[in-house]
Amino acid sequence: MAIITLTSDWGDKDYYLAAVKGSIYRQIPDVLIVDITHKIQSFEMAQAAYVLKNAFPNFPDGTIHIIGVNSEESIDEPHTIAYFQKQYFIGTDNGVFSLLFEGEIPEKIIELDITQETESFTFSSRDRFAKAAVHLAGGGDLEELGRIKSEVNKRISLKPIHDKDRIRGVIVHIDNYQNIITNISKELLEGLVKKRSFQIQVRGGEINKISDAYGDVPSGTLVALFSANDLLEIAMNQGTAAPLLGVGVGDAVIVEIEEE
Amino acid sequence: MAIITLTSDWGDKDYYLAAVKGSIYRQIPDVLIVDITHKIQSFEMAQAAYVLKNAFPNFPDGTIHIIGVNSEESIDEPHTIAYFQKQYFIGTDNGVFSLLFEGEIPEKIIELDITQETESFTFSSRDRFAKAAVHLAGGGDLEELGRIKSEVNKRISLKPIHDKDRIRGVIVHIDNYQNIITNISKELLEGLVKKRSFQIQVRGGEINKISDAYGDVPSGTLVALFSANDLLEIAMNQGTAAPLLGVGVGDAVIVEIEEE
Amino acid sequence: MAIITLTSDWGDKDYYLAAVKGSIYRQIPDVLIVDITHKIQSFEMAQAAYVLKNAFPNFPDGTIHIIGVNSEESIDEPHTIAYFQKQYFIGTDNGVFSLLFEGEIPEKIIELDITQETESFTFSSRDRFAKAAVHLAGGGDLEELGRIKSEVNKRISLKPIHDKDRIRGVIVHIDNYQNIITNISKELLEGLVKKRSFQIQVRGGEINKISDAYGDVPSGTLVALFSANDLLEIAMNQGTAAPLLGVGVGDAVIVEIEEE
Structure with a gap:
């Protein structure tokens, strides 16, 4: 059974989400719809890319992801489907694909060319994206959905x-526990640090080692570890790091390494 | 596979929703449960009707909708099932059906007469509505669920x-993007305006044309268009119209048309 | 089709929930995942136990429940699976099982011993609990998941x-309608009161009888009844009892019974 996921800024109070789901089930009953989140901040494409980027590798091959954020198209930013790491991504080519794939080029990119049944242009997720997803979920060819293009619009994500x-990185995300996720990857940090000692600095907080688990430090103490998506994370065991340090997305995180 | 949807004011923090779902799956494993929303304001039947009215036409024939808002019955407002446009609606006949069907008479109306297994009368959605939904999802006859009645309780919805x-209409809904949805239909507006010029007025805001898409006006500018449910919508491209205009549900929206 | 439920404090804005779902579907496509709630307050194990305790009896035999709250294990609080009333519960043995089963001993208790594929120890729900759930959902033996142990860590829940x-009880929960749920069971209250008159006191509020339904008292009046889970509940018909009385979880509720 094909899986279609939904990532959006529709919230969970309105009829938009149910309309898209109903519309999909009406066209193809035998499909599994999974919500990624509908709590993306309105129009925050970068947040949508962050959440979906970390969620999609867990899904099986062939999963179809609809990105319902900023879904209004224009000539420069057309509705697009990308095929990347054996999964499909349907959205508007406003830079979200570039953030999602971290600059890698998807195996296939199609500019969506399917007719909308309604005259309204305000609900592309239901009227175009769902239709494309249903086509793919039913085993239809990707190429039938539009014309092939060679690249997606680029949008630079901040690298440390x-x-x-x-290393000078930034905070890219504060999670539901108020843990701080940075853009400093495990690969970068371990590659530079090797066996040297180091100090991680974020606002007034300082940490001198990487732990395996939150519980490796006493309650109420700052802890640095690698998050489930292998990014440097600053947390507080049984506490809330972000408000206590007074930091938010975009703030600096520094790693000072002992000179060789 | 039959579809059962749930619309409620239970929120998403408590066990109510899971109890209803578990109870349905225990009775009939082979069913698909779809959440419409559980964030209806407590007891706000009109809001439940608005959301479900706009969601249900997207669903396939035979879908069964449970309305878990104000579900306590009384002699005057009994538990009821309506069959309307080939879908089933289970709820309390407190006016919600009348708002949902906009005054149209459903093809069949049944006053629910099934025994509740528990002594508690506080959880009708699980103990009566789910049972009725399971009966229908399993292919059971509607008529077996109670006695036929000829009409539902009326509740007048505001018409322009x-x-x-x-045209003098009102705001009926503010969506998650803070877009303003009015009760002025595309049919009414286009039927009156024809080729004349017109001005839409909402608090201090004025708009002179209907656009096809939010992006047809510059960022931060008010735009009028028809929403996915063909109602006049006032929005701000990449902005939040409702708080900026300082308006809410119930406030007036006027369309002044050039005299012939 | 096996059912796996998820109870967590992950919220609904992040990728954690989708990562767990994707991971389960990737391992076993033919399974039904049901959300209990993801809005447990961070680390509030007692709240997780309350919600799941009231939800699980509605589910069919064989249902597998993942508890993703406080999921970091330690030597004293290992990852554990309990088999109780023909359902499976996977979590960390930090007292949550004891609260969930109200001190009853589960039929089987297994200390989880499965290898985690990733090096990260921060996401046990995806990397260990989901794997165990998939094993059970696929028909695997419980005993293959680790070694049998004889009891779970105890944590006393407050009894009246x-x-x-x-009777002197406490408020254990405020629901989405601001109804007040106490820890005074129907069994205890009816067993003591018999045919005597009584008075329920909560802050300034006083109630002298148990009603069958909210609507048995006039709008805006306090009403006492037994909740769907057979606990004494104080509500206000069409109103919000908790903020009006100014009470919260932990506050006292007294039942004074006429002396014999």
């Missing part, structure tokens, strides 16, 4: 700046 | 007032 | 104190 003794 | 040069 | 003419 570093020299051999210092 | 108009003469040949002016 | 009473003599023959008086």
